[in-house]
Amino acid sequence: MLKSLEGGDNVLVAEHLKKYYGKYRGIVDVSFAIKPGEIYGLIGPNGAGKTTTIRIILGLLQKDSGEVKIGNHRIPDDLNVVKPLIGYLPGEVNFYPDMRVKEFLKFNRNFYPEIDKSYEEELIEFLGIDTEKKFKELSQGNKKKVGILQSLVHKPSYIIMDEPTNGLDPLLQSKLYELLERERERGTVILFSSHVLSEVERLCQRVGVIKEGKLIKELSMEDIRKYTKKLVTVSGLSDLRTLSKYELLEQKGSNFVFSVNRTELKDFLNSLIKLEFDDLQIRNPSLEESFMEFYNQEVEK
Structure with a gap:
């Protein structure tokens, strides 16, 4: 069973998640809970089951068994209620190739009518985004910048990021870390996956170690430092x-x-x-x- 966490109704819970792709293993037993104001790292080698876990939490994949709760809402049953509260950054960011960034941002505001335009402009400046360019003209790193903006601009209560620093140069990585720390201080629930131990040590309060589809251990930062x-x-x-x-x-x-x-x-x-x-x-x-x-x-x- 999961350890109880303070944080009331806003805790994100995954419990005994299982998913197979036909006869092939996705995940077999993944359980953790994250409270507001906490950054939780899901770490493991490539193919361990990190992305499968994240996609189940987001309702993008149907689980075979187990339970996901975001706040008081069960996923996928209440997914449409929870969607506006989630900021998601996938491992690879792809948008409409002929759409300009500024057109995309206008399109994105239709999903989040309470977006603070001044905060959007602050993020554009902080990340150094060229809003006049079409997506097909952007490097992978610059596409990732737009993905970061999209995941944060509506000030979500839950942030979920899958290998967020892939394709980012060191300067942009530092900016992402700064943004996530701001969100943590705001009380946001943050989950991200990684196979880079140093960034997990820098950001997280707790870590779940996943191997061959099973969450085998939860570690505090004191535990993690024994392995650094x-x-x-x-x-x-x-x-x-x-x-x-x-x-x-x-x-x-x-x-x-x-x-x-x-x-x-x-x-x-x-x-x-x-x-x-x-x-x-x-x-x-x-x-x-x-x-x-x-x-x-x-x-x-």
Whole structure:
């Protein structure tokens, strides 16, 4: 059963969701609840079931079993009542190719008659959107900007985003993070999927880890930070003794790959600099690499 959350009638709840595409697995058991003023990250490798979960919540897919509630409304039964309260950004944004952005925004206002025009203009300026261009003239990143605007302009009570930073440059990613933080402070319920651990750590209060269609664990940010390590590859290293307390993941000849907790990286480098080595590379692990040990533990249970 789900843990009870404060937040009254505005909590978004998914409980024991299941969906198969014929004989192929979509999701088999996904449950979580999100309260107002909380950003909840749904994370997992590609194909884990994140998009299927989101589409069921939005009523775009029919679930095989389980329950979705947005506020006091059951989905899909009360979908038309809830739609005006939701802001949605899909993983890939596509609009009418020959329509200009300004024409699209006028069209969008028909669905949300209480849109604040000054807020729309504020978002256009903040995101740097050229409203005179046709959609077919826009890059994928600029299409995403319009999608972000569309998902936020009516000041929704619920924001759902599927891999929102795909196709965005670092500057625009930062702007999106700022907008989501503003919405969180406003009391919005926010769900987004990701396979990028660093952005989840930056934004979320809680995270649900999904693997092979099943939500296997919910983690707090304190839990997540245990998994935020760096992979350090040291080439031509001749002496391992002073680095023995750090996790050695792989050795090929004189090349060594260490997994180092971010909080210990400075100490690792201070120890390394006293040794003889040829080259050094530091990178963020992929989500799969970050959770490999954790996933294996779950599978073995």
